[in-house]
Amino acid sequence: MHKKICRVAVAHDWLVAYAGAEVVLENILRLFEQLDLFCIVKDSKNPIFKCDSITNVYSSSLQKIPFIKKNYKFFASLMPAEIEKFDLKKYDLVISSSWAFCHGLERKATTTKHLAYVHTPMRWAWDMEKEYLSREHFVKFAQPLVRMQIRKLREWDMIAGQRPDKIIANSRFVKDRIKKYWARDSEVIYPPVEVTKEGNYESHGAFVSICRLVTYKRVDLIIRAFNKLPEKNLIIIGSGPELARLRMMAKKNIMLIGRVTDQKKFDILRGAKGFIQASKEDFGISSVEAQACGIPVIAFGEGGALETVIDTQSNDNPTGVFFRKQSEDELIKKIIEFSKLKFNRADCVKNAKKFSVENFRDKMLNQIDNLTS
Numbered sequence: 001m002h003k004k005i006c007r008v009a010v011a012h013d014w015l016v017a018y019a020g021a022e023v024v025l026e027n028i029l030r031l032f033e034q035l036d037l038f039c040i041v042k043d044s045k046n047p048i049f050k051c052d053s054i055t056n057v058y059s060s061s062l063q064k065i066p067f068i069k070k071n072y073k074f075f076a077s078l079m080p081a082e083i084e085k086f087d088l089k090k091y092d093l094v095i096s097s098s099w100a101f102c103h104g105l106e107r108k109a110t111t112t113k114h115l116a117y118v119h120t121p122m123r124w125a126w127d128m129e130k131e132y133l134s135r136e137h138f139v140k141f142a143q144p145l146v147r148m149q150i151r152k153l154r155e156w157d158m159i160a161g162q163r164p165d166k167i168i169a170n171s172r173f174v175k176d177r178i179k180k181y182w183a184r185d186s187e188v189i190y191p192p193v194e195v196t197k198e199g200n201y202e203s204h205g206a207f208v209s210i211c212r213l214v215t216y217k218r219v220d221l222i223i224r225a226f227n228k229l230p231e232k233n234l235i236i237i238g239s240g241p242e243l244a245r246l247r248m249m250a251k252k253n254i255m256l257i258g259r260v261t262d263q264k265k266f267d268i269l270r271g272a273k274g275f276i277q278a279s280k281e282d283f284g285i286s287s288v289e290a291q292a293c294g295i296p297v298i299a300f301g302e303g304g305a306l307e308t309v310i311d312t313q314s315n316d317n318p319t320g321v322f323f324r325k326q327s328e329d330e331l332i333k334k335i336i337e338f339s340k341l342k343f344n345r346a347d348c349v350k351n352a353k354k355f356s357v358e359n360f361r362d363k364m365l366n367q368i369d370n371l372t373s
Contacts, residue, residue, distance in 0.1 A: 008035040009091045011083075011102040015042040015049075016069050017240075019212050020191065020285040021119050022048055024170070025097045027192045027360055028117065029053050031368070038086050040079055040101065041072045058086065077149045080104060080156045088112055093372055096164065099123075099282075103167070104160025113371050116164035117189070117364075120174050120282040121181045122157060123216075124150065158182060166371050168364075171283045171304040187367065190307075191283050192360035193352060195292040201267035206233035206255075207335070208272040208295075210265065210286040211279070213240030213256075218278035218300075218326060220246060225331040227251045232335065235272075237265055269293040274338055277305060278326065284308055287320075292352035294345030296320045298331075298338050310351055317347040 012025050029035065029051045036056045041063055042049075049057065060082035062068055062075055083101045088094050091112050096102035099119035161167075161182030169175035169186040178186045207226075211217045219236060223246060226234040230253050236246070239259045247256050260268070266289070269275065275290035275297045283304040287297045291309070299305040301322030312318040321341070323334040 007091045007093070008032050009038060009088055009094045010035055010097065011038040011086070011094065011105055012048075012097045013040055013079075013100045013102050014072055015039045015046045016072060017043075017212060018047050020283070021097065021099060022046070023194070023285060024117065024119070024191045024360075026051060027194075027357060028095055028097060028364065031361065031364060036091075038102075040082055041068050043069050060085065076100075076153065080153070080160070093368065095368075101160070103164055104156065105163065113166075114164045115166050115168065115367060115371055117168045117170070118174060118178060118186065119170050121161070121177050122153065126154065126157075126177070126181050166367060168367060171307050173303050173307065174282050177282075189360060189363045189367070190355045191285055192357040193285060193288045193292055193355045194357045195289060195352075196263050196266050198266075198270065201270045204233075204235075204268075204271045205273050206235045206271075207274050207276055207298075208235050208237065208269055208290070209276045209278075210237040210269075210289070211277075213238050213242040213246060215242060216279060217242075220249065221278045221326060221328055221331060222276055223249050223254055224328040225335065226254050228328065228332060229253070229335060232273075232339075234276075235268060237268065265289075266293055269295055274298055274320075276331075276335075278331065281305060288352050288355050291319050291348040294348050296338070296343035296348055298323065298334055300324075300326060308351075308355070310347070312341065317350075318343065319348045319351045 010028055026048055032053050034053055034055045037054050038058045040060045042059045062082055079101045083104050084106045086105060094105060094112055094114045096105055096116045098116055100122045103116040103118060161184055167178060167184055167186035168189050169178055170191050172188055175186050175188050178184055209222055213219055234254045236256045237260055269290050270293045272295050275287055275295050277284055277287045277299040280300055280303040287299055288308050290297055297309045297320030299309050299320060299322055301324050309320040310318050311322050321334055321338050323330045
């Protein structure tokens with residue numbers, strides 16, 4: 001825990017869910033005895049607010065909009081201005097936890113230092129615009145307006161990327177994206193992976209997928225693959241706007257169980273045959289959590305997975321396999337191949353230790369000391 005810096009603020013884009021980015025945020029909050037927390041929109045029931053180091057919580061004026069917690073994404077074009085309104089002049093250090101807007105904070109005082117932990121430069125504004133437009137099903141006449149808003153967000157994002165004094169990327173993959181889109185150098189500090197102690201788990205032998213149930217996570221692809229593999233079972237952990245649709249798709253060998261406690265999640269992981277990740281992740285905390293439980297991974301072979309999973313083709317101590325095309329046939333082929341292989345649980349656990357909470361805290365504190373000394 002850092003004690004030297006008196007006045008600290010931490011900013012996070014929005015706090016309406018608790019997923020990988022919020023795990024990172026929670027570990028950032030634990031670095032300090034007390035701090036103020038800023039976000040664009042919040043759900044007061046979010047577990048993050050149980051953190052003892054939070055003194056005050058500030059949200060933007062968008063918080064006043066009715067039903068904003070469910071509809072915040074429709075107000076993206078207003079968020080840059082809201083971020084820039086936060087008054088930060090009294091703080092010695094500001095840490096932003098950003099995958100969208102918070103890296104664009106205005107310091108308001110020359111003595112304030114800004115350290116940005118970047119989960120990714122906003123995907124929908126840069127390399128996923130076409131996918132975003134098709135996925136969100138905007139009516140045809142609205143698409144030119146949406147494209148114009150995305151273009152303006154890109155212009156703002158490039159300017160905002162110049163504001164932090166120091167940038168931390170959550171993977172080498174994200175480091176390359178920061179260089180490409182913001183022309184900034186960054187240091188890599190992998191997100192922390194914390195696993196609860198072993199409970200009373202059983203070896204159920206099903207495959208497991210854990211993620212927020214939104215379209216880009218491609219859980220639909222996993223379900224379609226397992227629909228064609230009725231002899232293999234799948235457990236999907238997570239909640240989100242896609243839950244009802246995915247439940248309607250799934251056959252009897254697939255269980256969608258919603259959100260569970262951390263202990264329950266890790267107990268289910270420890271009893272699994274394997275873990276499946278079908279999306280292109282900037283890092284992918286859940287796949288590392290699976291390995292920390294001794295469970296090998298089937299992952300889409302792009303993005304952060306290339307840094308967190310050791311493929312059978314590249315090492316004698318593998319922790320998983322990659323599929324290279326996001327198609328159900330390709331995934332089915334890999335599931336069948338995976339089922340014939342033998343993995344060492346100890347190899348999986350050893351690989352996951354590279355992403356420990358202790359490593360994250362030590363490296364973050366070192367960056368904070370370098371920036372503020």
